[in-house]
Amino acid sequence: MDFEYTPEEESFRAEVRDFIEENLPAKDQRGPNFLATWLEKVRAKGWVGFSWPKEYGGSDGGLIEQTILREEMALAKAPPLGASFMGLAWVGPGIMQYGTDAQKKRFIPDILDSKVTWCTGYSEPNHGSDLASIQCKAERDGDYYVINGQKTWTTGAPWSQWIILLTRTQFDVAVKHDGITCLLVPMDAAGIEVRSIENMAGDRHFAEVFFTDVRVPVENRLGAEGEGWKVTVSALANERSSIGEVTQMFEKLDTLKALVNSSTKQGKPANQDPAVRRRIAVFETKIAAMKYNGLRYLTKQIKGEPLTSETSVNKLHRASLEIEMDDFAVELTGQSGLLLKGSETTVDGGSWAKSSLNWPNVVIGGGTPNIQRNIIAERILGQPKD
Amino acid sequence: MNFGFTEEQELLRDQVRRFMREACTMQKVRVLAKEQHGFDAELWKQVADLGWLGLITPEQYGGSGLKWIDLTVVLEETGRGLSPLPIASQILSTAAILKTGSASHKSDWLPAMADGSAICSLALYDDPNWIHPDAIQLEGIEADGQVVLNGAKPFVADAMCADYFLLACKVGDATHLAALHKDQVKITPQVPMDLTKPMGRVVLDNVTVDAEFVLPLARADLAFLTDCGAVAVTAEMVGAAEQTLAITSDYAKERRQFGKPIGQYQGVKHRLADIYVDVESFKSLLYYAAWTVDDAPDELPRAVSLAKGYASDAFARIGIDGVGLHGAIGFTAEYDIQLYLKRSKWARPMFGDSDYHLDRVATLGGL
Numbered sequence: 205m206d207f208e209y210t211p212e213e214e215s216f217r218a219e220v221r222d223f224i225e226e227n228l229p230a231k232d233q234r235g236p237n238f239l240a241t242w243l244e245k246v247r248a249k250g251w252v253g254f255s256w257p258k259e260y261g262g263s264d265g266g267l268i269e270q271t272i273l274r275e276e277m278a279l280a281k282a283p284p285l286g287a288s289f290m291g292l293a294w295v296g297p298g299i300m301q302y303g304t305d306a307q308k309k310r311f312i313p314d315i316l317d318s319k320v321t322w323c324t325g326y327s328e329p330n331h332g333s334d335l336a337s338i339q340c341k342a343e344r345d346g347d348y349y350v351i352n353g354q355k356t357w358t359t360g361a362p363w364s365q366w367i368i369l370l371t372r373t374q375f376d377v378a379v380k381h382d383g384i385t386c387l388l389v390p391m392d393a394a395g396i397e398v399r400s401i402e403n404m405a406g407d408r409h410f411a412e413v414f415f416t417d418v419r420v421p422v423e424n425r426l427g428a429e430g431e432g433w434k435v436t437v438s439a440l441a442n443e444r445s446s447i448g449e450v451t452q453m454f455e456k457l458d459t460l461k462a463l464v465n466s467s468t469k470q471g472k473p474a475n476q477d478p479a480v481r482r483r484i485a486v487f488e489t490k491i492a493a494m495k496y497n498g499l500r501y502l503t504k505q506i507k508g509e510p511l512t513s514e515t516s517v518n519k520l521h522r523a524s525l526e527i528e529m530d531d532f533a534v535e536l537t538g539q540s541g542l543l544l545k546g547s548e549t550t551v552d553g554g555s556w557a558k559s560s561l562n563w564p565n566v567v568i569g570g571g572t573p574n575i576q577r578n579i580i581a582e583r584i585l586g587q588p589k590d
Numbered sequence: 591m592n593f594g595f596t597e598e599q600e601l602l603r604d605q606v607r608r609f610m611r612e613a614c615t616m617q618k619v620r621v622l623a624k625e626q627h628g629f630d631a632e633l634w635k636q637v638a639d640l641g642w643l644g645l646i647t648p649e650q651y652g653g654s655g656l657k658w659i660d661l662t663v664v665l666e667e668t669g670r671g672l673s674p675l676p677i678a679s680q681i682l683s684t685a686a687i688l689k690t691g692s693a694s695h696k697s698d699w700l701p702a703m704a705d706g707s708a709i710c711s712l713a714l715y716d717d718p719n720w721i722h723p724d725a726i727q728l729e730g731i732e733a734d735g736q737v738v739l740n741g742a743k744p745f746v747a748d749a750m751c752a753d754y755f756l757l758a759c760k761v762g763d764a765t766h767l768a769a770l771h772k773d774q775v776k777i778t779p780q781v782p783m784d785l786t787k788p789m790g791r792v793v794l795d796n797v798t799v800d801a802e803f804v805l806p807l808a809r810a811d812l813a814f815l816t817d818c819g820a821v822a823v824t825a826e827m828v829g830a831a832e833q834t835l836a837i838t839s840d841y842a843k844e845r846r847q848f849g850k851p852i853g854q855y856q857g858v859k860h861r862l863a864d865i866y867v868d869v870e871s872f873k874s875l876l877y878y879a880a881w882t883v884d885d886a887p888d889e890l891p892r893a894v895s896l897a898k899g900y901a902s903d904a905f906a907r908i909g910i911d912g913v914g915l916h917g918a919i920g921f922t923a924e925y926d927i928q929l930y931l932k933r934s935k936w937a938r939p940m941f942g943d944s945d946y947h948l949d950r951v952a953t954l955g956g957l
């Protein structure tokens with residue numbers, strides 16, 4: 205056991221820091237072209253798709269370097285390293301694993317160059333947690349698939365150019381996971397209609413997507429027909445180390461501590477209140493647990509041992525922290541904590557109030573806590589499926 | 591960066607598991623706990639021969655000069671099987687002598703402790719739930735190069751089998767450790783709910799000791815030894831909690847009600863999943879804390895408080911739910927799960943409960 209980094213790793217960290225120092229101006233000093241320039245520069249560095257194979261335009265970066273890169277970027281509160289979060293997180297890895305050569309040539313460079321934004325069409329109105337039951341239909345017609353059906357909660361649909369879509373090509377199947385086919389579909393195809401949905405925080409990030417006789421050439425199929433479940437599940441299983449997230453959570457905890465240190469409760473300093481101190485400490489134990497769990501799982505990966513479903517452990521911590529930290533800040537600051545917009549009495553510009561309305565992004569978006577508990581109980585502890 | 595165990599450490603783990611499986615079985619543990627104050631000379635000799643007692647003792651004093659992270663492997667596995675042997679006491683005494691003893695104390699005492707021929711127990715605090723120098727209440731009066739001790743140490747681990755004691759006391763304003771032989775004191779067994787963690791009351795009635803056997807215990811050393819104690823206890827908690835989960839998870843697969851295994855009901859399986867999350871988490875925190883003892887001692891206080899602050903409450907709840915998820919059979923003396931509940935109660939206050947540790951996390955974290 206050791207927490208030392210090799211000189212090469214340390215010099216990589218220094219390189220990342222120097223880069224940030226040079227290319228990441230303070231928020232109020234960023235011009236209109238800042239983001240485009242940033243994306244170009246990180247791309248030139250080879251840090252977009254850092255762990256992807258060189259032959260596809262990645263850098264073949266190692267797990268530890270990748271961790272360092274994420275950690276430093278999170279510490280600096282840097283913008284993302286690419287325009288398409290989903291493209292980098294699972295569409296790209298899915299295409300590299302299951303795509304044809306033509307698909308790789310066509311799609312991968314645009315993801316890396318931030319030219320194209322992808323969205324994900326998995327969930328349907330009647331099929332969320334039970335994803336394998338999806339009904340959106342794709343019928344073969346010569347060299348085309350014809351799609352009819354609906355997706356929903358599709359994050360980024362209003363501004364994305366492409367969607368990775370789960371469809372059903374066969375309905376009379378013994379096992380619901382069979383008969384699912386994954387298609388790559390341009391969002392400007394005829395017959396697609398997008399209706400954005402306002403969420404409780406007032407934002408319009410996700411949308412309903414309707415498909416009416418949408419024709420997609422067969423060459424846009426990812427993986428074999430009927431193998432869509434395998435394709436997407438393994439792409440999702442392309443689990444990313446949570447280290448960047450943990451860094452962000454430590455940063456958030458620091459902000460929360462600063463709030464506690466400058467707040468009063470019942471007229472007395474909040475930081476002397478035993479209940480307040482205990483809650484902050486519990487947050488810290490959970491975040492630290494995420495960190496060291498993450499390092500333990502990373503070590504397993506480096507040794508080439510497969511991860512089973514251990515990442516669900518950190519997802520559960522993350523879910524409860526995501527809800528409780530903001531909620532705590534809002535409660536701590538009483539009536540001021542309720543204010544969303546800046547005034548003399550608003551706390552931290554209303555950011556706590558706002559983010560206390562945003563936990564479903566994390567808690568529901570990536571599989572709900574109950575589903576994570578099922579995964580742990582069934583896949584790790586071997587309990588019977590329900 | 592490598593947050594995993596070495597091959598040697600994995601071999602050590604296998605060795606301890608084999609010992610627990612073959613020699614220190616649950617049946618044996620029950621007998622020792624009930625009838626022999628947790629001790630057995632035969633088993634102790636095996637443990638000593640396997641070298642675990644001298645794991646952190648430097649080679650020049652007959653040990654193997656390893657680290658707390660190695661020790662953690664042993665304590666995790668002996669904790670898993672609720673071993674009542676005084677291994678943790680021996681190790682903490684070793685750590686105390688290494689910190690506070692003179693060169694001659696070390697060469698006189700450590701070899702006999704490493705080879706198991708002398709059993710030693712360390713007792714720090716006398717107040718039942720206070721981690722503070724003032725919670726040491728035994729007093730000594732110094733005169734003519736001697737110290738006269740009067741009073742009692744109410745909570746001495748493994749007191750009934752120890753040959754020697756290191757007892758924290760106050761002489762004037764300063765804290766010390768008095769090194770005593772068992773014949774110098776009077777020992778009465780306490781009756782704790784967890785008999786696999788024997789505990790005694792040690793009474794000192796005008797005990798006169800040469801000043802050379804009264805070792806100055808600086809505040810920083812007292813704090814360090816307390817933190818080491820918390821690391822040791824938490825290591826045992828990790829093993830015991832994992833075993834609580836294993837026993838309960840197995841039972842949930844077998845026991846059927848309403849025509850299904852109870853593990854199919856989410857009220858059961860989700861609680862098991864949450865237990866898994868907790869055990870994984872305080873285990874990771876513990877490994878980090880154990881690593882800091884030798885490799886980043888400045889980080890130890892925060893690291894150990896994160897681990898024990900998490901584990902104290904989590905394991906206590908796991909102990910209760912372990913019994914609860916079994917139904918009535920969990921309440922029977924015959925079933926092992928109840929022994930784990932008792933162990934979880936024992937572990938909670940040892941070297942600081944969650945209130946103490948979480949408050950320290952808050953303070954060290956800038957509140």
Ligand SMILES: Cc1cc2nc3c(=O)[nH]c(=O)nc-3n(C[C@H](O)[C@H](O)[C@H](O)COP(=O)(O)OP(=O)(O)OC[C@H]3O[C@@H](n4cnc5c(N)ncnc54)[C@H](O)[C@@H]3O)c2cc1C
Nearest residue numbers: 324325326327331332333357358359564565568569572574
């Ligand atoms: C912000 C946000 C962004 C999203 N983005 C996308 C996206 O880009 N693309 C996409 O395809 N989807 C997206 N989703 C959808 C998301 O994947 C689903 O919401 C999620 O899988 C849950 O499905 P559901 O909402 O239909 O809830 P349901 O599955 O209906 O669940 C409702 C409740 O029942 C519980 N439940 C369900 N099944 C079980 C069970 N077996 N045992 C116990 N409890 C159970 C759940 O935990 C939940 O509390 C997004 C969701 C959110 C909130």
